[in-house]
Amino acid sequence: MIAMNKHYGELQDSYLFYHIGQKVKAYEKEHPGVPLYRMGIGDVTLPLCSQVIRALHEAVDDQAVKERFHGYMPECGAPFLREVIAGHYGKRGVALSQKEVFISSGASDELGDLLDLFGRESTALVLEPAYPAYVDASILAGRNVLHLASGRENGFLPEPEKGLKADLIYLCSPNNPTGAVFSRNQLQSWVNYANQTGALILFDAAYEAFIEEPGLPRSIFELDGAKTCAIEICSLSKTAGFTGTRLGYTIIPKALEREGMNLNAMWVRNRTTKTNGVSYILQKGGAAVFTPEGQKEIQENIGVYKKNAKVLMKVFDQVGLWYCGGKNAPYLWLECPKGMKSWEFFDYLLREIQVIGTPGAGFGSCGEGYFRFSTFGSPEDTVEAARRLEKLLE
Numbered sequence: 001m002i003a004m005n006k007h008y009g010e011l012q013d014s015y016l017f018y019h020i021g022q023k024v025k026a027y028e029k030e031h032p033g034v035p036l037y038r039m040g041i042g043d044v045t046l047p048l049c050s051q052v053i054r055a056l057h058e059a060v061d062d063q064a065v066k067e068r069f070h071g072y073m074p075e076c077g078a079p080f081l082r083e084v085i086a087g088h089y090g091k092r093g094v095a096l097s098q099k100e101v102f103i104s105s106g107a108s109d110e111l112g113d114l115l116d117l118f119g120r121e122s123t124a125l126v127l128e129p130a131y132p133a134y135v136d137a138s139i140l141a142g143r144n145v146l147h148l149a150s151g152r153e154n155g156f157l158p159e160p161e162k163g164l165k166a167d168l169i170y171l172c173s174p175n176n177p178t179g180a181v182f183s184r185n186q187l188q189s190w191v192n193y194a195n196q197t198g199a200l201i202l203f204d205a206a207y208e209a210f211i212e213e214p215g216l217p218r219s220i221f222e223l224d225g226a227k228t229c230a231i232e233i234c235s236l237s238k239t240a241g242f243t244g245t246r247l248g249y250t251i252i253p254k255a256l257e258r259e260g261m262n263l264n265a266m267w268v269r270n271r272t273t274k275t276n277g278v279s280y281i282l283q284k285g286g287a288a289v290f291t292p293e294g295q296k297e298i299q300e301n302i303g304v305y306k307k308n309a310k311v312l313m314k315v316f317d318q319v320g321l322w323y324c325g326g327k328n329a330p331y332l333w334l335e336c337p338k339g340m341k342s343w344e345f346f347d348y349l350l351r352e353i354q355v356i357g358t359p360g361a362g363f364g365s366c367g368e369g370y371f372r373f374s375t376f377g378s379p380e381d382t383v384e385a386a387r388r389l390e391k392l393l394e
């Protein structure tokens with residue numbers, strides 16, 4: 001009889017979004033036709049920008065012409081896209097060769113697949129509250145998971161504690177769900193810890209494009225010593241609206257080695273075994289994001305989400321509730337009023353003002369008592385949700 005991966009049994013039910021869905025459905029059944037304001041969504045709502053659409057159309061046309069047709073693409077990514085992404089980092093002062101850039105189908109795929117590089121005995125550290133995929137992917141790969149809680153006292157940005165023992169460290173900045181962003185010094189403390197102990201950082205930069213404050217690191221490779229201890233995972237999902245189109249990239253420096261093994265070379269070996277590359281059409285669309293016109297257009301879209309954030313922040317400032325995020329991230333992380341628990345606050349908002357957010361308890365136990373609002377909704381819904389929140393909470 002075949003032996004199964006028993007770790008599936010250790011996964012907690014992904015109860016958060018299922019449970020939200022159930023509660024919303026029940027409300028809709030009891031209150032047919034009543035409009036709801038969905039401020040919990042992690043998906044974007046604006047379409048792809050015109051530069052990307054044009055590039056995608058052109059690439060489709062290429063596939064119809066013998067001379068311009070592309071079959072299998074290189075497993076690690078098309079040189080034209082690897083090159084422009086390396087150039088994009090170069091403009092921010094991070095020198096990369098195109099061979100250090102790997103094109104992927106998105107950050108989620110990579111967060112799971114990269115675990116192939118590490119031995120089963122390695123322990124994964126997850127800073128909580130956290131994007132649930134870190135814990136689940138680690139459990140499925142049979143890894144021991146350590147949880148490092150954070151809270152209001154450290155702005156939800158924990159630093160390595162004395163005696164901490166971890167092999168693989170998941171860092172996410174700007175963070176989902178808290179919207180908090182590591183300062184250079186805070187991130188440097190993790191880089192130093194990893195270099196001193198031989199640990200390795202998986203740096204999830206899915207929201208880097210939302211950072212507007214100068215001086216905050218958008219890439220871990222802006223810090224001294226990061227190239228010998230970190231892998232960076234990026235995505236065009238939130239940066240450029242590719243959630244349904246699927247494209248990302250991962251940076252693995254050539255200088256990254258552990259136990260005499262080179263991680264860049266290992267990943268080339270892994271990709272050439274496990275993928276046949278990302279589609280030519282999508283990579284052409286992705287390359288358009290990095291043109292000056294593409295950058296301008298995606299910034300306009302990000303600007304719409306940032307305006308939503310401002311509308312919500314104004315209300316929370318007015319009613320005097322503690323929150324973080326919003327300024328450099330598409331999420332706001334709010335302390336529930338009057339000592340309410342996350343789910344209690346969820347029910348209260350749905351019942352009283354038909355606003356739907358995400359209970360913080362769904363992102364790890366230290367998220368209890370907090371609540372996530374997303375800024376990816378439409379401006380109209382956001383303004384109305386903000387108006388209702390202000391009236392309810394003032």
Ligand code: PLP
Pocket residue numbers: 042105106107108109131172175176204206234235236237243247248
């Ligand atoms: N990382 C974080 C922190 C996310 O919030 C998300 C999606 O919400 C992802 C990764 C997944 O990104 P992708 O769409 O590229 O798989």
